[in-house]
Amino acid sequence: MKIVSWNVNGIRACVRKGFLDYFSNVDADIFCIQESKLQAGQIELELKGYHQYWNYALKKGYSGTAIFTKQKPLSVSYGLSNTDEEPEGRIITLEYETFFMITVYTPNAKRDLSRLDYRLQWEDDIRRYLIELDQIKPVILCGDLNVAHHEIDLKNPRTNKGNSGFTEEEREKMTKLLEAGFVDSFRYLYPKKQDVYTWWSYMNKVRERNIGWRIDYFIISKRIAERIKDVASHSEILGSDHCPIYIEI
Structure with missing residues (x-):
């Protein structure tokens, strides 16, 4: 099974920059996107053979996620509870027979860290959510998690300490998530591999x-x-300030 994740930073713009060519060539079983930045009805993607699930933010042109999957899931939910309420469109969960598939666009703490408290609460809530799902069946989560966990995960760690995405608080939340029974799949396979990035x-x-x-x-x-x-990143693929990443399981 091949799964792809890509923060497209606006799916309409990304489509104009070659998204559909990449989508066709990679031939993923499941393809997840973050930061779709649109509302229902603003784009129609012809993705033959795929079921499409979208979670739109209430705010126009902001956030948003989607999953395109060849196999129809048993169930679909949006948000971190059974209410399907999540105003920023940041999460979709698909349930399959043997696992849960989740795409996430984690809130950014902002340059001035004005949203750090909101971000940290999100981290606690999603960790609790993942633990609950993991007690039922295994979990595969992908997306833009807006944190470089260790110094090896960004080019200039010393000058970025304390900046959004590399605060001690955000990094500690990632550590707590992994300690709760999860692995960072890239570092699981490549614990010391350097100069592999997904955002510039x-x-x-x-x-x-x-x-x-x-x-x-x-x-x-x-x-x-x-x-x-x-697990790898397709850094040669342009169209966004992020590149696609994929996993084969």
């Missing part, structure tokens, strides 16, 4: 010089970690 600033030549952050992840239940065949 739009500043001049930053991506060219690979001055990036690894903030997009596949987090999976520890008990199925031995089933991971490969």
Whole structure:
């Protein structure tokens, strides 16, 4: 099974930059996106052979997630509870016979950290949610988690300490999630691999010089970690300030 995750930073713009070519070529069983940045009816994607599930933010042109899957799930839910209420469109859960598939766009703490408290509460809530699901069947979570967990996960850790996405608080929340019975699939396979990033600033030549952050992840239940065949980022694929990542299980 091949799963792809991509923060497209606006699906309409990404489609104009080659999204459909990549989608067709990668031929994923499940394809997840974050930051779709649209409302219902603003785009119609012809994805033959795929079921489509969208979670739109109430605020126009903001956030949003989607999952495109070849196999129809047993159930679909939106949000972190059974109410299906989540105003920023940040999460979708598909239930299959043997696992849960979840795509997430984690809130950004903002440059001035004005949203850090909200972000940290989100982390507690989603950890609790994942633990509950994991007690039923294994979990595969993917998406833009907006944190570089360790210094190896960004190019300039020393100058970014305390910045949004690399605060001690955000990094500790990731640690607590993994300690709750999950693994960062990339680091599970490649614990010391350097210079692998998934996001680059739009500043001049930053991506060219690979001055990036690894903030997009596949987090999976520890008990199925031995089933991971490969995890990688397609850094050569443009169309967004993030690149797609994929996992084969």
